[in-house]
Each structure stands twice: as structure tokens, then as C-alpha cells.
């Protein structure tokens with residue numbers, strides 16, 4: 001099978017299906033908001049799911065050693081990291097892990113449970129802290145260059161952890177080794193637990209670059225024991241609806257805490273989640289590489305359009321979520337947000353405010369190029385209407 005542009009150009013009628021992305025807004029709106037892709041998945045994934053469905057019996061599924069091993073092998077082969085099988089805690093989703101991390105801080109570090117969060121970031125970082133009733137310490141990330149401020153300016157007093165997004169959503173930033181080392185060193189100096197959400201790790205757009213898992217830099221036992229890494233095949237291979245993720249927790253005490261906490265409250269991974277994850281990690285690499293080429297083409301289109309609109313776009317090194325600064329439009333929008341304004345002109349984008357950046361919009365470019373072109377045209381027409 002060739003994963004060329006023709007493969008990804010094939011339109012899918014998601015509006016007729018059960019897609020949140022496509023059902024949230026009226027049919028004439030082009031939905032470029034929530035983070036899933038409008039592409040057919042790798043056929044090996046579909047075949048594996050069909051084979052499992054044809055068994056015709058769907059009782060409780062045992063933990064899939066095959067899926068866990070496929071994830072471990074993939075991370076060793078592609079990123080050169082060794083993950084011990086006993087470090088792996090299967091999870092129904094990464095948001096669950098973010099919440100468990102915050103709950104753990106509140107329980108194990110009641111006096112120092114504040115959590116550092118670099119902002120802007122995926123909104124469930126903030127909601128996890130709120131829901132688990134711990135205080136956030138927001139770190140203002142820069143929108144270009146190295147996003148981190150000098151970490152010596154941060155006050156660690158009362159803090160017990162840091163939730164980090166690697167690569168960064170919605171900044172699209174691919175953290176360099178030296179930036180990641182700074183974060184690790186800060187956590188080590190201040191005895192912080194570090195949760196690294198690496199769900200977008202497979203979506204570094206410019207080959208041969210890959211992202212750097214924080215685990216690959218955690219050389220000492222002490223560093224490893226403060227680190228939890230959350231990975232999933234869901235974003236990279238477009239299977240978020242299957243609900244399968246992994247928390248990688250080298251520290252046995254933290255592992256014990258995590259498994260005790262979710263044992264009865266959080267459902268185990270759905271049996272189709274196991275099947276999809278195993279197929280994605282084992283057989284999905286050619287599809288992923290084809291996808292990256294397609295996303296690069298879409299990125300180029302959007303970059304050209306944004307330049308012609310004079311709207312700054314963050315450098316999109318990783319993820320398929322572009323972040324655009326529309327704050328210069330605010331004086332002309334009479335109280336509307338840019339996302340509301342573009343929605344009125346037929347394109348649904350995520351409002352940057354939910355990620356901590358009002359005036360910005362997040363644009364999901366993982367759709368057919370023809371549809372992205374149509375959305376770009378609508379955005380262009382909307383902007384022309386302001387002139």
C-alpha cells in the first residue's frame with residue numbers, strides 16, 4: 001500500500017458518522033478544531049479491529065502483553081529508549097493520567113502540591129489541576145524561540161510537580177535537548193515530580209528529526225524516579241476514539257499509588273483499544289511517514305496564507321495544530337473573539353483563550369488539502385470583509 005498524497009486526499013464522510021469534530025457545528029461549517037484527523041487509518045489497524053470484531057464476543061479483556069510489548073519495541077527502535085514492562089500502566093487516556101498525577105500530588109505532597117504548567121498548553125492540564133483541587137503555577141511560555149523563561153525566576157516554594165507537554169500543544173514546539181535538560185535540572189533541584197505528556201511525540205513534521213523523550217535524558221535513578229511519561233498511539237495514528245494510552249512510571253511507589261487509585265475508579269483499556277494500539281505500533285510506520293509528508297504540504301499552504309494575511313503563526317515543528325496570533329484583529333471585531341468571527345464565516349477553530357492565549361486561534365491542518373484550501377479561502381474572505 002502506498003501512503004502517498006492520493007491516499008490522504010481521499011475524502012471521508014465524517015459528518016455522517018459519529019465524529020464530535022464534525023457534529024458539533026452545522027454541516028456547512030468546516031471543522032478545524034478538536035485534535036483528530038480526517039484520514040483513513042492504516043489498513044492494518046482496521047484489519048486487526050475487524051478480525052477481533054468477527055470473534056463476536058466482547059467480554060472483559062485481559063491486559064494485552066502484545067500491545068504493551070509493541071509500544072516498548074517501537075520506543076526502543078524509533079527513539080532508542082528502554083522501557084521496562086513493569087513500568088507500564090495502561091490507561092484509557094492521557095487526560096486520565098494528568099488527573100491522576102494531580103491527585104497524587106495532593107495526596108502524597110499535601111503541603112507542597114502546587115503544580116507548574118507552561119502556558120499556553122492543552123486545556124486539560126489546567127482542568128486536571130482544578131478538578132483535583134491543587135494550585136497551578138502558570139509559567140508564561142514565549143511564542144517563538146525557546147519558550148521557557150529563565151527558570152531561576154520561578155519560585156518553587158510550595159510546589160510539588162510540573163506537568164510538561166513534549167512536544168508542545170498548541171505551540172507546535174519541538175523541545176531541544178538543552179531545554180529539556182533545563183526542565184529536568186529544575187525539577188531535580190527542587191524535588192518536583194515531573195509528568196511529561198508525550199502524546200504528540202510521533203508527529204514531528206520534518207524528518208529525520210524526532211522528539212526527545214524526557215526518559216532518554218533521565219540518566220540517574222533519582223531523575224527516573226521523579227518522572228512519569230504519558231504516551232499513546234492515539235494522536236499519531238488517528239485512533240483516539242479507541243481509548244488506549246500508557247503511563248510509564250519507573251518509580252515503584254508512584255506506580256503503586258497510580259494503580260491503587262485507578263484500580264476501581266477508571267475503566268481498563270477497551271479491548272479494541274488494545275488491538276488498535278498493537279497494530280499501530282507494529283505496522284503503522286509507513287502510514288505515519290506518509291502522513292508527515294502530507295501534513296508538511298498542508299503546513300506550507302497555511303504558512304503562505306498566514307503570511308499573506310500578516311498574521312503571525314508559531315513555528316509548527318510538531319503536531320498538526322497550528323497556532324495563529326489574531327490579536328491584531330481585536331479592535332475590528334467589536335467584542336467577538338477571532339474564533340467566533342471565523343465561525344461566522346464558516347470555519348470552526350479552537351479559541352486560543354482555552355489554552356491560555358486569548359486573541360489566538362488553533363487550526364487543525366490534518367484534513368484533506370482541498371478542504372484546508374477551502375477553509376483558507378473562507379478565512380481570507382472573512383479578513384477581507386474587515387478591510
Ligand SMILES: Cc1ncc(COP(=O)(O)O)c(C=O)c1O
Pocket residue numbers: 035092093094095096122165169197199200232234240245
Ligand atoms: C497534549 C494532549 N494531551 C492529551 C490529549 C488527550 O488525550 P486522551 O484523549 O488520551 O485523553 C490531547 C488531545 O488533544 C493533547 O493534545
